Amino acid sequence: MGFEMHPRLTTDCATLCDLPLSTALLARDPRFHWVILVPRIAGLRDLHDVPPEHRAALFDEIETVSGALGRIVDADKINVAALGNQVSQLHVHVIARRRDDPTWPDPVWSAPAADAALAGAELAARAQRIKEEIST
Amino acid sequence: MGFEMHPRLTTDCATLCDLPLSTALLARDPRFHWVILVPRIAGLRDLHDVPPEHRAALFDEIETVSGALGRIVDADKINVAALGNQVSQLHVHVIARRRDDPTWPDPVWSAPAADAALAGAELAARAQRIKEEIST
Numbered sequence: 001m002g003f004e005m006h007p008r009l010t011t012d013c014a015t016l017c018d019l020p021l022s023t024a025l026l027a028r029d030p031r032f033h034w035v036i037l038v039p040r041i042a043g044l045r046d047l048h049d050v051p052p053e054h055r056a057a058l059f060d061e062i063e064t065v066s067g068a069l070g071r072i073v074d075a076d077k078i079n080v081a082a083l084g085n086q087v088s089q090l091h092v093h094v095i096a097r098r099r100d101d102p103t104w105p106d107p108v109w110s111a112p113a114a115d116a117a118l119a120g121a122e123l124a125a126r127a128q129r130i131k132e133e134i135s136t
Numbered sequence: 137m138g139f140e141m142h143p144r145l146t147t148d149c150a151t152l153c154d155l156p157l158s159t160a161l162l163a164r165d166p167r168f169h170w171v172i173l174v175p176r177i178a179g180l181r182d183l184h185d186v187p188p189e190h191r192a193a194l195f196d197e198i199e200t201v202s203g204a205l206g207r208i209v210d211a212d213k214i215n216v217a218a219l220g221n222q223v224s225q226l227h228v229h230v231i232a233r234r235r236d237d238p239t240w241p242d243p244v245w246s247a248p249a250a251d252a253a254l255a256g257a258e259l260a261a262r263a264q265r266i267k268e269e270i271s272t
Binding site for chain 1: 181182183184186188191192195198199202203213214215216217218219220221222224233240241242243245246
C-alpha cells in the first residue's frame, strides 16, 4: 500500500505544499500559525517509526517551518509535537507561540477549539504568506 | 556558559540517567509513564536549535525511550513534544499513552495536573523499571 493522507487531516487542514519528505498542511485555527507536517511514507504512526535515513529530512523540514512561522508572527517559542491520539497516522505539529496568544503559556490543546475555522480569503492569505516564507 | 539543567525541571522530575546526548528525567505524574529528555547542550530553546550533528542522537534517544515506555505499559501511542512555554530550555516529552488512560484521546496537558506527585517507593520503583528497560 502506498502513502495516503488520512481524510481527517485533509478535512481539518488546508494543503500548503509538498516538501521533500512531508506534505505541509495548515491547521484551520485562526488563533495560531499552525502547520502540520505529514511524512509521505506509508505506515508511520509514532515519531520513531520514521526510518533513520529520513530523520534528518524531517528535522530539516521542522526547522524550515519553525523559521517561517517564527518570522511571520515574531514568535516567542515554537511548539513541536507528534501526538496522534485521534489520528494515528504520523503528523508533526509545528505551532508558533506568542506570549500574548490566547492559551499562552499552556499548550494549544488546553483550550477549547476555536469558535470558527479559518476559511475563505483569510485562509488563502495566510496559506500564501506561509508558503512564501517557507520557500525563502 | 556550560549546560545547566533548569531548576524547575529538577524540581518537577526525578533524574533517571544520562544518555549520550540527553539527561532523561521522569515526570512525577502517577497517571502516565512520562520521560523528559534534556539535551546537555547550553542555550537550546526550540527543537530546531539542536545542531544538525546531534539530531540523529536525539532521535535515537527518543526511539530508545519510546520503546522502553511502550513495552512497559503496552502503549497504544507514544506522544512526543517539545513545547517549553513555561520552561524555555529545550526539553522533549516522551509519554506512553493508552486508550484507557485518564485523558485519552486528549493530550495529557488537556487535564488538570495530578492530585499528588509520584513519590517515595512508587517513584523509585517506576524509575528503576524504566532505567532497566532503557538499557536493554
